[in-house]
Amino acid sequence: MKIKVHSYGAAQTVTGSCHLLEVDGLRILIDCGMFQGLDEDKNYEPFPFDPRTIDYLIVTHGHIDHIGRIPLLVKEGFGGKIISTKPTYHIARIMLLDAANVMKEEYRVEYRKALRRGKPWEARPPLYDEDDVYEAIEHFRIFLGYHQPYRLSDSITLTFKDAGHILGSSYVEFKIKHGENYRTVVFSGDLGMTKRLIIKPLEFSKDGNYVFMESTYGNRNHRSLEESIEEFKGAILDSLKRGGNIVIPTFALERAQEILYLLRQMYDNHLLPECKIFLDSPLAIAATKIFLRFPEYFNDETKKLIKEGKNPFIFPYVHFSQTPEESKMINSVSSGAIILAGSGMCTGGRIKHHLKHNLWREESSVIFVGYQAKGTLGRAIVDGAKTVKIYGEEIAVKAKIYTINGFSAHADRDTLLKWLGSFENIYGTFLIHGEPEVQKIFKQSVKDKLDIDPHIVEFGESIVLV
Ligand SMILES: [Zn+2]
Ligand SMILES: [Zn+2]
Numbered sequence: 001m002k003i004k005v006h007s008y009g010a011a012q013t014v015t016g017s018c019h020l021l022e023v024d025g026l027r028i029l030i031d032c033g034m035f036q037g038l039d040e041d042k043n044y045e046p047f048p049f050d051p052r053t054i055d056y057l058i059v060t061h062g063h064i065d066h067i068g069r070i071p072l073l074v075k076e077g078f079g080g081k082i083i084s085t086k087p088t089y090h091i092a093r094i095m096l097l098d099a100a101n102v103m104k105e106e107y108r109v110e111y112r113k114a115l116r117r118g119k120p121w122e123a124r125p126p127l128y129d130e131d132d133v134y135e136a137i138e139h140f141r142i143f144l145g146y147h148q149p150y151r152l153s154d155s156i157t158l159t160f161k162d163a164g165h166i167l168g169s170s171y172v173e174f175k176i177k178h179g180e181n182y183r184t185v186v187f188s189g190d191l192g193m194t195k196r197l198i199i200k201p202l203e204f205s206k207d208g209n210y211v212f213m214e215s216t217y218g219n220r221n222h223r224s225l226e227e228s229i230e231e232f233k234g235a236i237l238d239s240l241k242r243g244g245n246i247v248i249p250t251f252a253l254e255r256a257q258e259i260l261y262l263l264r265q266m267y268d269n270h271l272l273p274e275c276k277i278f279l280d281s282p283l284a285i286a287a288t289k290i291f292l293r294f295p296e297y298f299n300d301e302t303k304k305l306i307k308e309g310k311n312p313f314i315f316p317y318v319h320f321s322q323t324p325e326e327s328k329m330i331n332s333v334s335s336g337a338i339i340l341a342g343s344g345m346c347t348g349g350r351i352k353h354h355l356k357h358n359l360w361r362e363e364s365s366v367i368f369v370g371y372q373a374k375g376t377l378g379r380a381i382v383d384g385a386k387t388v389k390i391y392g393e394e395i396a397v398k399a400k401i402y403t404i405n406g407f408s409a410h411a412d413r414d415t416l417l418k419w420l421g422s423f424e425n426i427y428g429t430f431l432i433h434g435e436p437e438v439q440k441i442f443k444q445s446v447k448d449k450l451d452i453d454p455h456i457v458e459f460g461e462s463i464v465l466v
Contacts, residue, residue, distance in 0.1 A: 001155065003176060003185065003465040005212065008048050010433040011459040013039055014216055015065040017433060019187060020049060023176055024155050029057045030172065030187045034068020034099070037373070043069065043127055048460060052077035056152060057139070059084040060189025061169035062091030062253070064099055071096060071128040071136040083142040083150065085160060087168025087294045091253065092140070094286045096133040098252075102348070103127060146170065146203075164192030164202030165409050166254045167290065167297055173207060183427075183466060188213040190433065191411040191419060195225045197258045198291070198312065200299050202411060208423035210465045212457070213416065215434030218442025221412040228406030232259075233266055235367050235402040236338070240273050244363030244399070245337040247354045249378055251344035252284035254409055255370055257291050259340055260313040261302070267315050278330050280321040280341040280350050288313050331357050344370045346377035355381075356390045364399040369407050413445060421450050428465060429454035 003023045009016030009031075016035035021028045027049075035042040051073045059082060060066055070082070070092070084092070103126035114123040128136075144150055149159045155177035160170035169192065174185045186208040194201045239246045250256040256279065266272040279285055291313065295306050305312050321327045327350050330339060339358075341351040358364040359381070372378035380388050382403050387394050411419065420429065429446065431439050431454050439456050446454050457463070 001176070001178060003183065003210075004462060005185070005430075005465060006049070006462045007432065007457045007459060009033060009035065009459070010065070010214075011457045011461065012434070012436045012439065014433055014435060015039055016042060016069075017066045017189075018069070019212065019432070020054075021174065021185065024153055026055050026153055026156065027053055028152065029054050031060055031066040031189065032057060032069045032073050033066040034064050036065055043072075044124070047073065047076060050077070052079065054078050055080045057082045058158065058172055059088055059092065060172060060187065061163065061166055062088050062095050063166065063190065064095055066189065067092045067096060068099055069127075071100075071132040074136040074139060075128065075132055078139070080139070081141040082139045083144065083158070084140060085145065085168040085170055086143045087290060087297060088170070089137070089140045089143060090290045090293070091166070091168060091287065093137050094283060094290070095253070096136065097130060098283050100126065100128060100130045100133050104129065149175075161205055162200055162203040163189050164194070164196055164200060165190045166192075167199055167294060173205065175207075178466060183209045185210045185465065186212065186423075190214050190216070190409070191416065192409055193222070193225070193411055193415055194418075196299060197225070197261055198299065198302050199297055202415065202419065204419060204422035206422060206424045209425055210428045210430070211420060211423060211426060212430045212432050213420060215416065215431045215439050215442045216410050217408070217412045217438070218416055218431075218434055218445065219413060219438040221414050222408050223406035225406050228404050229262060231402075231404050232262060232367070232369065233271070235365065235404065236263070236266065237271070239365035239367070239400065240275060240336065242363045242365070242400070243335050244361050244365065245333065245335065245339060245358050247351070247358050247364065247366045247399075248338065248340050248369060249344050249346050249351045249366070250281075250284065250340045250342060251370055252281050252342050253287045255344065255407060256281065256284040256340055257288055257313055258407060259369060260288070260318065263317075263338070264310075264312060264315050267317065268310075272317070275317055275336045275338055276333060277318045277338045278321050278340065279318065280327050280330060280339055280354070282322055284340065284342060285320045285322060327353070330354070345372050345379070346381070352377070352390050356393070356395055359388070359399050360396045362398045365402060366399050367402040367404065369404050371408070413442065416442070417445060417449050420446065420452070426452060430463065431456045
């Protein structure tokens with residue numbers, strides 16, 4: 001029996017994850033993510049395969065670069081079943097609805113601009129709308145926990161294992177009958193670190209003959225989590241003393257909950273002076289509620305909190321700002337507010353308003369706790385811009401800027417090597433989900449440390465495993 005893998009995304013890039021496994025007459029898609037940044041135009045190209053021929057879609061986790069094209073897949077005729085963990089389904093639902101809304105808003109702005117140029121046709125309509133999302137999520141039909149095998153056919157079984165990346169994230173193991181024996185094909189999705197604040201860490205596995213693995217941070221190691229926690233707590237205390245507000249640009253999923261969790265820890269240890277913490281993001285509020293539904297996915301420390309009757313994210317200083325009016329009310333607070341809002345790189349969303357109100361104030365602070373891509377407002381501030389433009393207005397950067405780097409949800413080089421090194425019988429290693437320069441460096445590290453020569457997968461490449 002032939003086992004074939006086709007790569008239709010996240011090949012020599014970190015977005016658009018989409019791989020097709022063909023075996024025993026079944027066509028199984030692993031992730032169907034959106035292309036972002038420079039590759040964005042690819043979302044508008046037709047799928048390089050016929051979505052009607054796909055039997056199953058396996059979703060590793062709820063990040064948009066792994067799920068963002070699911071509504072398109074369904075629009076183009078996918079009639080199969082989607083398999084994921086339960087949290088992944090709930091996360092996918094809110095993330096896709098949010099994506100549809102963001103695209104609608106962007107289109108509105110683009111259309112007005114195009115109209116003023118006299119070329120309304122130049123505005124590109126959204127890829128899909130909310131109705132398409134509702135239709136698409138109907139296809140999530142099979143929900144599996146970790147280590148709960150599921151038979152796709154007489155000869156193929158799949159099992160999710162804990163990727164430790166975000167709530168419900170998994171890597172997927174296909175056990176495929178091959179003559180008298182079995183072959184195991186593994187797709188990593190995105191891998192996390194071995195220490196996480198809320199969820200369980202990345203798990204290691206022995207079974208894997210062919211491993212398709214992400215290589216996002218294959219060229220470097222992260223700062224330790226402990227150091228970053230200390231740095232973060234120090235930044236909060238110093239900032240509160242200076243008498244202004246603290247603005248924290250946060251991704252709605254995982255990072256927002258982690259920050260609330262750390263603030264809760266400070267509160268419990270009587271380290272946090274009285275302050276007002278605003279979670280100013282409907283998406284982050286929705287994500288926090290999903291976390292609270294799945295305490296079984298938490299690590300022991302967080303489970304212990306819950307056993308003690310404590311909510312890991314909500315305590316007396318925390319306020320949820322759901323509506324735009326509630327968000328605007330925060331502007332009237334000039335001191336002692338800790339404001340968590342998105343987007344994480346300050347490219348849109350409510351964070352821009354808070355930056356506008358606080359960046360120019362010497363007594364305020366901005367604490368960056370996530371990656372800031374080149375070309376974003378967040379990156380400009382981190383890089384030390386003296387002024388920035390927000391909504392057409394020039395704003396001086398006088399607030400104290402902190403950059404804390406060790407909270408990454410992605411495995412670093414040593415963790416990736418350790419994960420790959422745990423498999424006992426590898427016949428083939430395939431690098432996906434990484435930038436080409438990083439992948440080259442990681443390929444060399446794998447060769448040096450594990451004596452394995454991994455293949456860097458190209459976009460559109462078809463690989464016959466056996
Ligand atoms: Zn991810
Ligand atoms: Zn990813």
